[in-house]
Amino acid sequence: MEKYLPIHNNQTVDIDAIPVLPYEIFREVNTGLILEDPESRHCVQYFGMRQNSKVKLFCCIADDKTQMINVSATVVSESDTLSAFTDAHLSFHNFEREIHENFGIQFINHPWLKPLRYPFNRADKSKTIANYPFFTIDSEELHEVGVGPIHAGVIEPGHFRFICNGEQILHLEIQLGFQHRGVEQLMLQKKKLLQRATLAEGLAGDTAVGHSVAFANVWESLCSYKPTPDIEFSRTLALELERMAIHTGDLSAICTDIAYQLGSAVYGRLRTPLVNFFQEWGGNRLAKGLIRPFKNQFPFTLALGERLDNIFNEYEPDFTEMSAELFRLPSALSRLERTGTVSFDDVLAIGTVGMSARMSGLNRDVRSSHPFYFYNTLNHKPIIKHHGDVYSRAQIRREEVWQSMGYIRNLISQIPTETAKNNSSISKPKPNAFCLTMVEGWRGEISHCAITDESGELALYKVKDPSFHNWLALALAVRNNEISDFPICNKSFNLSYCGFDL
Amino acid sequence: MLNNIKILYHNGKQFIPDVRNAKVPGIFRGRPIISSAKVDADELVELCPMGAISKNPVSIDLGKCTFCGECALRFPDKIRFTTDYKIATNEREQLIVKEGVDKPIEVNPAKVRKEIHKLFHSSLKLRQVSAGGDNSCEWELNASNNVQFDISRFGIEFVASPRHADGIAITGPITVNMAEPLQLCYDAVPEPKVVVLVGTDAISGGIYSGSPALDRSFLDKYPVDLYIPGNPAHPLTIINGLLDLTRKKK
Numbered sequence: 001m002e003k004y005l006p007i008h009n010n011q012t013v014d015i016d017a018i019p020v021l022p023y024e025i026f027r028e029v030n031t032g033l034i035l036e037d038p039e040s041r042h043c044v045q046y047f048g049m050r051q052n053s054k055v056k057l058f059c060c061i062a063d064d065k066t067q068m069i070n071v072s073a074t075v076v077s078e079s080d081t082l083s084a085f086t087d088a089h090l091s092f093h094n095f096e097r098e099i100h101e102n103f104g105i106q107f108i109n110h111p112w113l114k115p116l117r118y119p120f121n122r123a124d125k126s127k128t129i130a131n132y133p134f135f136t137i138d139s140e141e142l143h144e145v146g147v148g149p150i151h152a153g154v155i156e157p158g159h160f161r162f163i164c165n166g167e168q169i170l171h172l173e174i175q176l177g178f179q180h181r182g183v184e185q186l187m188l189q190k191k192k193l194l195q196r197a198t199l200a201e202g203l204a205g206d207t208a209v210g211h212s213v214a215f216a217n218v219w220e221s222l223c224s225y226k227p228t229p230d231i232e233f234s235r236t237l238a239l240e241l242e243r244m245a246i247h248t249g250d251l252s253a254i255c256t257d258i259a260y261q262l263g264s265a266v267y268g269r270l271r272t273p274l275v276n277f278f279q280e281w282g283g284n285r286l287a288k289g290l291i292r293p294f295k296n297q298f299p300f301t302l303a304l305g306e307r308l309d310n311i312f313n314e315y316e317p318d319f320t321e322m323s324a325e326l327f328r329l330p331s332a333l334s335r336l337e338r339t340g341t342v343s344f345d346d347v348l349a350i351g352t353v354g355m356s357a358r359m360s361g362l363n364r365d366v367r368s369s370h371p372f373y374f375y376n377t378l379n380h381k382p383i384i385k386h387h388g389d390v391y392s393r394a395q396i397r398r399e400e401v402w403q404s405m406g407y408i409r410n411l412i413s414q415i416p417t418e419t420a421k422n423n424s425s426i427s428k429p430k431p432n433a434f435c436l437t438m439v440e441g442w443r444g445e446i447s448h449c450a451i452t453d454e455s456g457e458l459a460l461y462k463v464k465d466p467s468f469h470n471w472l473a474l475a476l477a478v479r480n481n482e483i484s485d486f487p488i489c490n491k492s493f494n495l496s497y498c499g500f501d502l
Numbered sequence: 503m504l505n506n507i508k509i510l511y512h513n514g515k516q517f518i519p520d521v522r523n524a525k526v527p528g529i530f531r532g533r534p535i536i537s538s539a540k541v542d543a544d545e546l547v548e549l550c551p552m553g554a555i556s557k558n559p560v561s562i563d564l565g566k567c568t569f570c571g572e573c574a575l576r577f578p579d580k581i582r583f584t585t586d587y588k589i590a591t592n593e594r595e596q597l598i599v600k601e602g603v604d605k606p607i608e609v610n611p612a613k614v615r616k617e618i619h620k621l622f623h624s625s626l627k628l629r630q631v632s633a634g635g636d637n638s639c640e641w642e643l644n645a646s647n648n649v650q651f652d653i654s655r656f657g658i659e660f661v662a663s664p665r666h667a668d669g670i671a672i673t674g675p676i677t678v679n680m681a682e683p684l685q686l687c688y689d690a691v692p693e694p695k696v697v698v699l700v701g702t703d704a705i706s707g708g709i710y711s712g713s714p715a716l717d718r719s720f721l722d723k724y725p726v727d728l729y730i731p732g733n734p735a736h737p738l739t740i741i742n743g744l745l746d747l748t749r750k751k752k
Contacts, residue, residue: 118679120715129679149683152662154630154643157680178679181634182715190709194551198568198709205638205734266509268648269516280528283583286638288733289570297575318512325505498636501679 003029006068009370012221012435015451018058018073023082026074030059031088033070038089039362040064042351044438044447046095048103049460051075055103060436060449064369069436078103078123084110091351094468117177117501121185132175134161141165145483149178156497167482172475179501187461193219193293201288204465204499209242210441212291214448217372217437219293222429222450230416231296236374237411238287240404243442245274247397248319250494254394255326257488258335266322273311280307294426299419305412312405323398336391340477340489343388347473354444355396356470356493360388366440378407393492431456443467443496465499516649521741530736531569531583534562536601539579546580549573552709564589564597565705568733590730590743597731609728609746617694618727622668622748625657628698629667629691633684634710635674638734639701643671646737653741669696669727675703675710681717688724698728700735708733
């Protein structure tokens with residue numbers, strides 16, 4: 001009997017085709033896959049779904065070499081005490097915390113089995129966000145610093161608890177969940193496609209393109225719809241433009257946090273023409289409403305292509321000039337270099353994705369490992385840095401801006417003229433189906449997964465924002481740094497609270 | 503040094519001189535106009551993912567609308583979104599745009615508390631609270647203070663502590679998990695305090711409305727001084743709304 005079912009990115013399969021294993025074998029297979037080749041395999045999704053009085057667990061391990069995702073399942077009880085995956089490989093830690101929180105399943109030998117986001121439908125309601133069990137230390141010399149949930153700037157809420165020795169951070173624990181608004185449940189309750197698309201683009205408003213592309217992929221795959229080239233074109237372009245816009249804004253924010261006024265102002269204003277282009281194209285600066293399943297809502301015209309080309313011609317010299325200055329300015333570099341470092345071994349152990357992996361030499365990029373749309377032909381080469389510090393993260397942003405601009409220029413040299421036909425005869429989702437998608441957003445790997453019931457209705461919708469993997473990297477990055485460097489570390493990761501909290 | 507001067511020269515003047523009358527580029531979806539054309543009102547109501555459209559008469563509630571423009575695409579003769587971004591008001595019912603009515607949405611000066619005009623007309627410091635927001639309104643609030651929109655030239659700023667604030671600007675539908683921190687923050691603001699709701703999610707709960715993970719009881723307790731609609735609200739909507747709230751029209 002097969003131990004797992006290999007599927008392609010965006011592939012819909014019959015739910016019964018996924019092998020159901022006894023838990024011990026299920027654990028051995030999935031942890032074994034990772035331990036065998038931790039660099040090119042990682043866990044994309046691992047979640048539970050209620051099934052009668054039992055819980056069915058699904059585990060999806062992506063293999064970058066075969067470009068497949070290996071899916072397997074097991075059935076357990078809520079009262080079960082299971083031996084933890086995390087004991088074998090740390091990268092499973094948040095997945096098991098989530099399963100524990102949602103269903104009450106106990107895991108033994110899990111080092112950190114704490115609440116994850118306090119969802120409204122958690123198993124143990126006596127645990128509330130106000131009494132999170134922080135790690136504490138009994139010491140005369142050390143002190144604790146609590147920050148949040150409301151922070152000094154206009155940003156999302158989360159609580160950071162530092163244990164410091166004077167100015168030096170020894171330990172940081174990040175408590176999230178404040179943004180939990182129940183999106184996964186709302187996905188099932190709100191039945192209109194437009195409602196679901198709206199929920200998807202609000203999963204993380206700064207990644208509206210990434211998450212709405214992921215939703216469209218899942219939905220279209222469930223309905224056996226193959227997007228036309230013009231739809232794929234628009235989505236690829238939007239993903240890359242979103243990356244450029246956010247990276248530019250992040251470089252501005254990094255400059256703000258080191259009190260470098262010139263960089264802050266110049267990068268800040270350079271972002272505006274990019275987001276305003278989204279408005280010219282689809283009517284919203286964050287590209288909300290731009291991407292809808294089955295549709296090319298706002299076809300990308302030749303005139304838009306010309307306009308974007310002009311924007312780039314003005315943007316590029318100023319961006320390059322500013323970057324040349326920032327990346328050789330000693331006072332800036334002294335704040336960026338060797339600050340907030342995470343080693344290759346650590347990112348591999350905790351299983352980060354996207355930029356937070358590429359900063360330390362770990363090649364994780366869905367655009368090259370599980371390509372979709374135009375990435376099949378763009379022949380994407382991920383930008384990899386090796387020091388894992390703020391400087392590496394800033395460098396990745398600078399270089400990905402140039403790279404994405406190149407891709408977009410390449411794309412707009414051949415704008416598809418034909419637009420999608422009116423899809424009035426859209427089929428319904430397949431019944432008893434399972435679909436998984438991976439999309440490389442600007443933060444990293446976004447994954448959505450859907451399961452339908454026997455009537456083709458959604459039975460489960462599971463979302464994983466890249467921040468799910470990456471928050472722990474921030475906690476490790478600040479160790480042994482000055483607490484005053486926390487803002488720059490945090491900004492250089494720029495992780496999502498709402499994408500994590502759902 | 504020379505490099506810095508070159509960069510500054512290339513940067514040029516970026517600020518928008520007249521934020522009251524600036525034009526927005528492209529196909530901005532601002533205040534809608536609903537014509538008296540006959541359409542299948544039921545289909546229109548059914549189409550809206552937000553339940554923002556009602557019939558008899560046909561109206562759109564901008565406090566619920568995400569400005570996705572789906573209705574205008576399907577019924578172009580009935581609904582048209584204009585580029586009028588001045589859609590913030592202190593009266594909730596003004597956000598309901600009815601068919602055949604084409605008039606601006608405004609702050610009603612008669613309903614603004616006297617102390618707001620008196621104390622905050624040239625300086626307003628707000629503490630922003632993200633309570634389940636998706637980081638889009640937060641994004642645009644930050645953009646309001648970039649070198650282009652530059653809201654701080656009007657003495658309006660977002661401050662780090664509620665103790666330094668004259669009021670709070672709430673984004674997001676207010677989650678159960680943020681209800682207590684929001685209350686603590688509000689309590690810490692000295693009197694008199696202003697409450698501003700930014701974005702569809704804050705005004706009505708938006709797409710999350712009805713979720714058991716929300717606790718919007720805060721809004722039952724305190725009056726709202728300004729509604730700034732949008733998904734997210736545009737920086738020009740935010741700036742004009744706050745200016746109209748704090749400054750009496752001359």
